[in-house]
Amino acid sequence: MQQIVNFILRNKTFLLFALLLFISVILTIQSHSYHRSRFINSANFLSGGVYNTSNTVSDYFGLKEQNELLQEENNILKSILFNAEKNIDSSFIDSLNFKNHYKFTTARVHRNSYSKTNNILLLNKGKNDSIKQDFGVVSSKGIIGIIEKTNANNATVLSILNTTSSISAQLKKTNHFGSLKWDGLSPNNIQLSEIPKIAPVALGDTIVTSGRSSIFPKDIPVGIISNFKLDTAENYYEIEISLFNDMTNIEHVYIIENKDAKHIKNLLDKNE
Amino acid sequence: MNNLLSIHTVRFVVLILLQVLLFSNINFMGYINPYPYVLFIFLFPVKNNRMVFILISFLLGLFIDMFLDSGGIHAAAAVTIAFIRPAALKFSFGAVYDHQAVKFNNVDFGQRVTYISILTIIHHFILFSLEIFNFSKILLVLQNTLFSSIFTIILCLLISIIFSGSNKK
Numbered sequence: 001m002q003q004i005v006n007f008i009l010r011n012k013t014f015l016l017f018a019l020l021l022f023i024s025v026i027l028t029i030q031s032h033s034y035h036r037s038r039f040i041n042s043a044n045f046l047s048g049g050v051y052n053t054s055n056t057v058s059d060y061f062g063l064k065e066q067n068e069l070l071q072e073e074n075n076i077l078k079s080i081l082f083n084a085e086k087n088i089d090s091s092f093i094d095s096l097n098f099k100n101h102y103k104f105t106t107a108r109v110h111r112n113s114y115s116k117t118n119n120i121l122l123l124n125k126g127k128n129d130s131i132k133q134d135f136g137v138v139s140s141k142g143i144i145g146i147i148e149k150t151n152a153n154n155a156t157v158l159s160i161l162n163t164t165s166s167i168s169a170q171l172k173k174t175n176h177f178g179s180l181k182w183d184g185l186s187p188n189n190i191q192l193s194e195i196p197k198i199a200p201v202a203l204g205d206t207i208v209t210s211g212r213s214s215i216f217p218k219d220i221p222v223g224i225i226s227n228f229k230l231d232t233a234e235n236y237y238e239i240e241i242s243l244f245n246d247m248t249n250i251e252h253v254y255i256i257e258n259k260d261a262k263h264i265k266n267l268l269d270k271n272e
Numbered sequence: 273m274n275n276l277l278s279i280h281t282v283r284f285v286v287l288i289l290l291q292v293l294l295f296s297n298i299n300f301m302g303y304i305n306p307y308p309y310v311l312f313i314f315l316f317p318v319k320n321n322r323m324v325f326i327l328i329s330f331l332l333g334l335f336i337d338m339f340l341d342s343g344g345i346h347a348a349a350a351v352t353i354a355f356i357r358p359a360a361l362k363f364s365f366g367a368v369y370d371h372q373a374v375k376f377n378n379v380d381f382g383q384r385v386t387y388i389s390i391l392t393i394i395h396h397f398i399l400f401s402l403e404i405f406n407f408s409k410i411l412l413v414l415q416n417t418l419f420s421s422i423f424t425i426i427l428c429l430l431i432s433i434i435f436s437g438s439n440k441k
Contacts, residue, residue: 013322017355020330024344024351028402031343047339054293115303117404120341156341187302
């Protein structure tokens with residue numbers, strides 16, 4: 001017994017080092033697996049507060065560009081609104097159609113990273129704005145990522161530039177779908193795999209979300225095909241997509257809540 | 273002693289804030305960021321209790337991880353270089369370290385470069401290995417380690433030169 005105590009006392013520095021290294025490696029491994037509980041994340045009181053403060057200053061630097069982006073989007077929305085009006089019969093009011101499937105919330109990006117292999121964004125909305133895990137995040141140009149962790153006032157987003165996430169996407173002109181992955185190299189490109197060989201793939205085709213998961217609605221733009229080849233087994237295409245979004249410059253985003261997500265999940269669970 | 277404690281507390285907080293607000297957003301050439309917060313570990317007094325030192329280094333890394341959402345990679349790297357620092361000190365300063373008389377303000381410049389380089393490269397290698405976490409991308413790890421290390425070493429030397437000058441007054 002005394003020898004054990006002596007051993008511990010003699011090697012106490014090394015044992016402390018080994019313990020701390022073990023803890024940090026466990027935390028690292030957890031951060032590499034999708035949607036595991038994370039204890040150390042930036043959606044907390046301290047780091048959220050620091051980033052909020054720094055953002056009140058740095059907001060002003062990108063103001064002009066962001067205004068132009070918003071104006072561009074307003075322009076598109078206006079054109080949809082005024083063009084659609086002609087087709088609506090004003091005498092017909094659909095009083096039964098009160099239920100919207102998707103709820104949108106605006107948010108601002110307080111911290112953005114794109115140079116790592118697992119990139120995470122920090123938003124200024126959280127549980128107080130009824131933001132929960134697994135809500136989708138998009139910008140005016142296209143898809144951004146999925147909400148991962150929330151606290152009262154902040155939420156972290158698992159960006160699509162993340163080697164652990166995979167989102168279902170499809171060709172715009174047909175319904176062949178596959179999953180989006182990122183190889184960790186360039187923040188402008190993302191990879192789409194599992195598109196069957198039979199699909200009519202061509203350079204410059206548009207890729208949109210498929211709406212097969214309960215996170216994103218259908219037809220949210222992702223990017224255009226910049227390169228494609230068959231995989232080694234020659235059954236599926238490996239497609240390189242250049243993103244519509246400039247992931248290095250994001251400020252205003254929209255959080256999408258699918259109100260039916262719970263029911264869809266219930267239904268699927270019953271079938272399994 | 274009280275003065276020394278306050279200097280290190282201020283340095284701890286200032287280096288964390290500088291790291292998360294400024295140095296992690298540089299993204300030079302798209303992906304190169306320096307990590308000069310390790311300066312805290314380099315400049316920690318040599319004579320202090322090693323257990324306390326390792327524990328503080330772990331906390332430093334953990335705070336950086338919390339801000340950068342990186343799991344535990346900075347904590348792992350920081351705790352490792354804190355553990356092997358005596359070896360690096362012995363290698364770079366030799367006899368001076370044996371007499372427990374290393375003062376970072378008045379050591380030879382070449383020795384200081386060796387000391388900072390060894391620890392920075394080890395820190396960055398562990399950091400990027402854990403971040404990328406994929407053995408088949410070992411080239412990417414080495415590339416990131418090399419570029420970021422150069423950046424960090426230059427910044428650490430500059431910061432330590434600037435502040436050692438003002439301390440001598």
